[in-house]
Amino acid sequence: MKSFEFLSKKREEKPRNCGITMVLDKGLGLESAESLMNISGDYVDYLKFGWGTSIVHDREIVKAKVEMYKKHDITPYTGGTLFELAYMADKLEEFFAEAHELGFPAVEISDGSTTISHGDKLKYIQMAKEKGFEVLSEVGKKNPDLDKELTLDERIEYMQDELDAGSSLVIVEAREGGKNIGIFDQSGNAKEDEIDYILEKFDGSKILWEAPNKDQQVFFILKLGNTVNLGNISSDDITSLETLRQGLRGDTLGKI
DSSP, X not given: OOTTGGGOOOOOOSSOSSSOEEEEESXXXXXXXXXXXXXXXXXXXXXXXXXXXXXXXXXXXXXXXXXXXXHTTOEEEEOHHHHHHHHHTTOHHHHHHHHHHHTOSEXXXXXXXXXXXHHHHHHHHHHHHHTTOEEEEEESOSSHHHHTTSOHHHHHHHHHHHHHHTOSEEEEOOTTTXXXXXXXXXXXXXXXXXXXXHHHXXXXXXXXXXXXXXXXXXXXXXXXXXXXXXXXXXXXXXXXXXXXXXXXXXXXXXXX
């Protein structure tokens, strides 16, 4: 039982179909991660092992963390950069086998830092599904100049194709910083007209909006409600985001 529970706003319990929170693990130690999940795990749905961090940490620790997250009803998954590294090295079979061995139930398929044809990306989404993984895919480039070459209509087309290929959620790229990329301008402000256009053409319940900064989280919650799916949340900000979702901070108090 939570303290002051009579003042809380109930949200859908896990496994949730909406109001999903994806947290970025940038290299937490096992004990630190477990302590954090003991207090905040109820509010985390997906846990991304960021970039290629899994490569530089002890295999048994990674495996133990994966199992710990799953015990908290959280889906841990490999970051898209790890898939891209495996693609570049022509080691995709080994990548999928190792992900299975480590206990990951999901993987991210992206092409943010590499050049992969759209058709091949869809093929790899299907391949991961056939190998028993849940797939989250990401649309967008990590280089702002390359990202700007993608039109909104192209993004939406790719998002729909990836959903049709088997992705359970499509991530809209914003990187860890959330500035000058995708739907955010150089100051990190959301481009509301572009977001509205995307939502006119694509099922918003299947979008995981990367929103690493508090102002961005507030924007999405006030615009789309506390059931909006948000990702790339810092492990330090799990409780912060949940209080925003529940209207327990001045930014959203009485507004949701």
